[in-house]
Amino acid sequence: MGATMTQAPRKALITGASSGLGAEFALQMASRCDQIIVTGRHQTALDELAEKLRQRGLECSVVVADLATTIGMARLVETIRQQGPLDYLINHGCCSSDGHYLAQHPASQHAMVSLHINATMQLTLAALGGMTARGRGRIINVSSLAAFLPAASLAVYSGTAAFLNNFSEALQREVKSHGVKIQCLCPGYTAKELQNTGYLADVEASRIPDEYGITAPELVQQSLAALHRDDSPVVFIAGEVNRILARKALQKQLDRS
Numbered sequence: 630m631g632a633t634m635t636q637a638p639r640k641a642l643i644t645g646a647s648s649g650l651g652a653e654f655a656l657q658m659a660s661r662c663d664q665i666i667v668t669g670r671h672q673t674a675l676d677e678l679a680e681k682l683r684q685r686g687l688e689c690s691v692v693v694a695d696l697a698t699t700i701g702m703a704r705l706v707e708t709i710r711q712q713g714p715l716d717y718l719i720n721h722g723c724c725s726s727d728g729h730y731l732a733q734h735p736a737s738q739h740a741m742v743s744l745h746i747n748a749t750m751q752l753t754l755a756a757l758g759g760m761t762a763r764g765r766g767r768i769i770n771v772s773s774l775a776a777f778l779p780a781a782s783l784a785v786y787s788g789t790a791a792f793l794n795n796f797s798e799a800l801q802r803e804v805k806s807h808g809v810k811i812q813c814l815c816p817g818y819t820a821k822e823l824q825n826t827g828y829l830a831d832v833e834a835s836r837i838p839d840e841y842g843i844t845a846p847e848l849v850q851q852s853l854a855a856l857h858r859d860d861s862p863v864v865f866i867a868g869e870v871n872r873i874l875a876r877k878a879l880q881k882q883l884d885r886s
């Protein structure tokens with residue numbers, strides 16, 4: 630890419646970039662940025678990604694940090710202070726849970742809250758200073774369809790996802806007039822995973838056409854396209870099946886209330 634003499638370099642910071650959707654975001658952001666900071670806990674995977682980005686002409690730096698720790702958070706907030714202002718922040722550092730709340734070690738549940746909630750809040754705050762001062766910036770908070778599906782074994786996970794949705798919606802109202810756009814991306818199920826949910830018990834997975842199963846590159850491509858559209862919603866659910874699931878789950882909650 631490379632910025633011109635008159636244009637400030639476009640910068641992005643992506644957490645959870647060592648794998649999955651975070652790595653995919655970094656690769657697809659290459660055409661929109663001049664400089665990308667990738668972070669996570671696994672140096673080797675981050676170094677490999679950084680090399681791929683450099684081969685595409687970008688400046689890329691790796692910051693190894695555990696976002697569930699105070700020291701890891703401080704390192705990243707300082708990175709934003711030194712290398713900002715950012716044009717993009719993608720909060721993707723996340724983990725999932727498996728098992729009933731009472732059977733989990735409290736420390737792992739607290740680490741999930743730190744990672745999903747505290748890290749998102751602190752990094753967003755650190756990035757918003759420069760974004761609001763310049764009157765531009767875009768933030769994606771990766772949440773989950775679980776925000777709408779408070780199922781057993783997902784108590785803390787779905788709770789933190791619901792926080793991310795509401796935090797993003799409310800914050801967007803506060804920062805819209807400062808030129809900042811926020812998206813809360815809710816990745817969901819692929820068609821093959823549907824048989825495990827009770828929410829569409831009347832729909833057999835085998836009857837769901839393959840095109841409803843969304844891949845990571847498609848998800849990221851749709852997320853970035855929506856982020857750059859003025860009329861796109863804050864809470865963004867990609868894939869028709871996932872939207873149906875969310876709608877049904879919300880309706881069930883309302884019907885019970």
Ligand SMILES: NC(=O)c1ccc[n+]([C@@H]2O[C@H](COP(=O)([O-])OP(=O)(O)OC[C@H]3O[C@@H](n4cnc5c(N)ncnc54)[C@H](OP(=O)(O)O)[C@@H]3O)[C@@H](O)[C@H]2O)c1
Nearest residue numbers: 645646647648649650669670671695696722723724773816
């Ligand atoms: N992929 C899907 O289809 C899907 C569906 C529903 C929901 N989601 C949501 O999207 C999230 C990401 O999905 P994914 O498939 O991309 O998962 P993933 O490949 O496991 O990516 C999670 C990323 O978070 C980072 N991370 C985890 N703990 C961290 C910590 N303590 N500090 C810093 N970074 C940390 C990991 O990097 P390090 O290990 O290097 O730290 C990794 O890069 C899921 O957790 C879920 O919330 C995804």
